[in-house]
Amino acid sequence: MAVKVKEEPAEVTPFSLKPEDETLPKLLLRNYRRYGDKRVAERRKDFGVWQEYTWKDVYEHVKWFSLGLVSMGLERGDRMALIGNNEPEIYWGEWAAQAAGAISVSIFVDCLPPEIKYYIQHSEAKFIVAEDQEQVDKAIQIMPECPSLKKVIYWDPRGLWFYDEPYLMSWQQVEALGKEYEKDHPHFFEESIERGRADDVAIFSYTSGTTGLPKGAMLSHKNIIFFSRNVRQVIPFYDTDNYVSYISPAWATEQFLGITSGLDAIMTVNFPEEPETVQEDVRDIGPDLLFYVPRLWEDLASLVRVKIEETSWWKRLLYHWGIAVGERSVAYLEKKKRPPFYWRALNKIADAAVLKAVRDQIGLRRARACFTAAMAVRSASEKIHGIKFCFSIPIPCSP
Numbered sequence: 001m002a003v004k005v006k007e008e009p010a011e012v013t014p015f016s017l018k019p020e021d022e023t024l025p026k027l028l029l030r031n032y033r034r035y036g037d038k039r040v041a042e043r044r045k046d047f048g049v050w051q052e053y054t055w056k057d058v059y060e061h062v063k064w065f066s067l068g069l070v071s072m073g074l075e076r077g078d079r080m081a082l083i084g085n086n087e088p089e090i091y092w093g094e095w096a097a098q099a100a101g102a103i104s105v106s107i108f109v110d111c112l113p114p115e116i117k118y119y120i121q122h123s124e125a126k127f128i129v130a131e132d133q134e135q136v137d138k139a140i141q142i143m144p145e146c147p148s149l150k151k152v153i154y155w156d157p158r159g160l161w162f163y164d165e166p167y168l169m170s171w172q173q174v175e176a177l178g179k180e181y182e183k184d185h186p187h188f189f190e191e192s193i194e195r196g197r198a199d200d201v202a203i204f205s206y207t208s209g210t211t212g213l214p215k216g217a218m219l220s221h222k223n224i225i226f227f228s229r230n231v232r233q234v235i236p237f238y239d240t241d242n243y244v245s246y247i248s249p250a251w252a253t254e255q256f257l258g259i260t261s262g263l264d265a266i267m268t269v270n271f272p273e274e275p276e277t278v279q280e281d282v283r284d285i286g287p288d289l290l291f292y293v294p295r296l297w298e299d300l301a302s303l304v305r306v307k308i309e310e311t312s313w314w315k316r317l318l319y320h321w322g323i324a325v326g327e328r329s330v331a332y333l334e335k336k337k338r339p340p341f342y343w344r345a346l347n348k349i350a351d352a353a354v355l356k357a358v359r360d361q362i363g364l365r366r367a368r369a370c371f372t373a374a375m376a377v378r379s380a381s382e383k384i385h386g387i388k389f390c391f392s393i394p395i396p397c398s399p
Contacts, residue, residue, distance in 0.1 A: 022198035023221040025062075025099040027263040029193055032059035041262075042088050045273035045281055053088060061088075063189050065171070066096035067178030069127065070188070072151060076101030076195075079123045079204065083107040083116065083138075084131025086245045087271050089155040089171060091259055093129045094249065098202055098221075099193050105204045105216075106250040109135070117142040122216060123204050124148040129171075133159035140165060198222040205252045219252070228260040235369045237265035241288040242366075244270050246278055253373060257291060279303070283363030290364065291371040300362060307361075322354030 021027050031041070037056040044051050053061075074080065080097040082090055082104060094104040105123045107116055109131070116138055120128065126148055130136050132155075139152045143165075154160060155171035182188065202221045206214040245258040262269040267289070272281040279300065282290065292300070308319045329347045332339040339347070359365045 017198050017222060017225065021264070022225075023098065023193070023196040023200065024202060024225075024260060024263055025095055025193040025196055027225075028055075028059060028062060028095055028099075029190070031055045031263060031266060035266075039266075040268050042091070043268065043270045043285075044088050045271065045277070045284070048273070050270075050284070058088070058092065061092045061175070062095045062099060063182075064175035064178035065092060066099045066192075067181045067185075067189055068174035068176070069096060069102075069178075070100050070192075071177045071181040072127075072174075074100050074102055074126060078102045079105055079125040081105040081107055081116075081120060081123065081125040081128040082130075082249070083109060083111070083128065083135050084155075085109055085275060086248070086254075086258075087131065087155070089129070089131070090249055091245075091262075091269070094203070094259060098196070099189065101192060101196065101200070103201050103204060103218075105206075106248065106255075108248050108250045111138075113138045113141045117145055118213065119206060120146045120149055122214075127151045127153060129153045129155070132156040136160060136163070136168070140168075143167065196221070198225075203255060205255065206250070217252075219255070224252075224255050224260050225264060228256045228264060231256060232261065232265060237261055237267060237289065239266040241265070241267045241368075242270055242285050243267050243289045244272065244278075244282055244285060244287045246272060246275075247291055247293070253291065253371075257289075257371070279362070283361070286363055286366045288366055288368045289370070290367060291373075294372050297372060304358060304362065318354055319358070322350040322358075325350040326355055 019026075020030055032055045035041075035055045037054040039055055040052045041055045041058045042053040044053070069080070074097070078097075078100075080093070080102055082093050083106075084090055090106070094106070097104045103123075105119060105125055107119050111119075119125070120142065125146075128139050128149060128151075130139055130152060136152060136154050139149075143149060143152070149167075151167050151169055152165070153169050153171060153174055157170055160168075160170075199220050199222060201218045202224060203219050204216040205219055206216050208214065243258060243262065245254065245262075247254045247258075249255055249259060258269055261267060270281070270285045270287065272278045278296075308316055311319075325343075325346050329339055329343060332343065356365065359367070364370070
């Protein structure tokens with residue numbers, strides 16, 4: 001699919017890091033100084049309304065939260081766990097820990113208490129940042145068995161008003177501590193960021209544990225910045241791009257794409273309201289970049305099939321004709337053959353008449369690059385329908 005791009009891609013230098021961009025907090029500080037409140041860094045959908053956060057907003061939330069953690073005893077080299085759906089606080093919490101020289105440990109939101117206990121005990125996390133009552137209840141359950149864990153911090157207070165555990169704190173309370181801490185320690189936050197080095201460990205990323213207990217991979221700032229830049233050597237990211245953050249930061253892929261490239265390529269990262277509203281929110285945003293696991297592409301293809309069956313007979317006929325033309329064009333491309341002239345002309349007609357409208361209905365008319373992983377994507381003749389559908393309409397997917 002031809003795409004006209006007006007902006008130049010963000011500068012990518014994959015094999016060297018400058019002192020001012022060698023860690024994620026330094027990239028955040030760079031973006032804050034460069035853009036302040038003049039540019040949107042993140043969006044969150046809440047009660048149906050998109051709320052915007054500038055680089056100044058993001059920087060200040062990270063700063064106050066980081067200083068609050070430091071005031072409660074977070075030290076360089078300590079670990080902090082995070083569990084929750086993709087929301088700005090997940091990103092802010094990770095950067096806040098790293099700005100203090102600590103290491104973040106992201107945990108999948110559907111983990112059970114015994115699994116969370118393993119991650120906390122293995123990483124010896126001192127704090128856990130949890131989204132809501134569900135995740136807080138899990139943390140409270142394992143607290144007696146995790147001696148390293150000192151505080152449980154939440155950002156969604158619904159259902160937690162009458163909890164009185166002494167180790168339980170809200171996000172706002174931690175930020176308030178940070179503001180007080182800065183009064184006695186001016187410039188501490190900026191100096192702490194400057195102390196960071198590329199070889200410092202940024203995250204513990206745990207394996208799935210399919211062949212035994214999960215193993216924690218220690219990834220440095222250099223590791224994750226290099227990997228994200230190498231991705232952008234193949235598929236350029238632009239500073240005008242919108243990215244929808246959906247996959248968990250416990251999966252290293254989101255660390256490379258959303259958390260790191262969001263800073264390094266200066267993209268706008270968008271957070272859906274709920275996992276159940278992702279497709280609706282994707283259509284709102286019209287992202288340039290999107291990552292779905294193959295199951296979600298399959299769900300998307302199924303949704304389109306169901307919707308098309310509810311339309312008139314002539315629209316169904318037109319849709320099936322357009323998809324057939326798209327699939328035939330994909331077959332040529334996967335054989336690395338140039339389609340004949342008449343097929344190229346037919347594909348342009350099908351795109352104008354059918355396929356462009358399908359892309360628009362699922363929110364991917366502007367999509368320049370879509371990614372998938374987590375399971376095998378097989379050859380064209382055996383490919384699961386969701387992936388084949390995406391290439392046929394066509395969405396530029398990168399397995």
